[in-house]
């Protein structure tokens with residue numbers, strides 16, 4: 001399918017690895033020029049080079065922390081006028097509801113709620129002026145079904161989801177869509193670190209920890225960054241203009257709901 005977005009320009013934050021990289025690769029395969037970001041320059045530059053070589057699109061890489069104002073300013077400055085925004089950042093650490101301090105909550109809200117909101121506030125006016133834009137936020141299945149040990153994620157991402165629900169319906173009249181993608185478990189470094197926590201806590205090896213988690217997923221496997229990216233590219237395409245303010249779950253059926 002021709003996604004109809006060749007030549008457009010996308011900013012994909014937190015994209016040197018994992019789901020952000022999956023989105024960047026799928027957009028590049030559709031002919032979209034990219035601005036990529038992560039904190040670590042080495043992996044970021046390697047990803048940028050690999051995507052340039054594979055897809056022949058323009059790729060600018062900006063090493064910066066997207067969760068603080070100075071980092072965001074650097075990234076937005078390098079990005080300039082963008083047609084597509086994919087927001088992403090690392091997830092908050094696991095823990096217990098009773099352990100988190102005000103500072104922990106503020107850090108999580110900064111990273112997983114206020115950072116994507118600030119990026120949208122920066123990108124939306126230009127998209128509205130030009131009458132076309134696509135925003136996809138990478139959130140989490142924790143928005144739909146809370147994950148007990150990820151209470152910081154449950155909390156911060158719920159706030160982002162509320163902002164998107166209201167804002168998406170205000171900007172849609174200008175040809176601009178905002179949607180969220182809610183990953184279940186995908187085979188990335190993040191999943192490895194969650195498996196490693198289970199492995200240590202239960203005294204089992206990593207393979208056993210993964211098998212145990214896979215058994216809870218109807219698809220009996222982890223998702224891939226490639227299939228996640230394909231959905232992201234579709235949501236950023238010309239075909240998705242009537243998909244507004246939705247929360248698309250990609251979890252192999254793990255969240256047990258009828259709707």
Ligand code: NAP
Pocket residue numbers: 013014015016017018019020037038039040041043064065066067088089090091092138139140141183184185186187188189190191
């Ligand atoms: P990942 O494989 O660990 O990759 C994270 C990427 O984000 C890396 O490129 C990392 O590079 C970059 N990054 C992290 N913090 C950043 C920051 N402050 N500023 C800029 N870049 C940053 O993670 P993932 O699995 O793709 O997960 C992406 C998001 O989806 C996370 O928020 C995660 O919580 C959420 N999620 C993932 C899963 C899953 O199963 N994978 C499930 C539910 C939700 P640097 O470290 O070099 O900055």
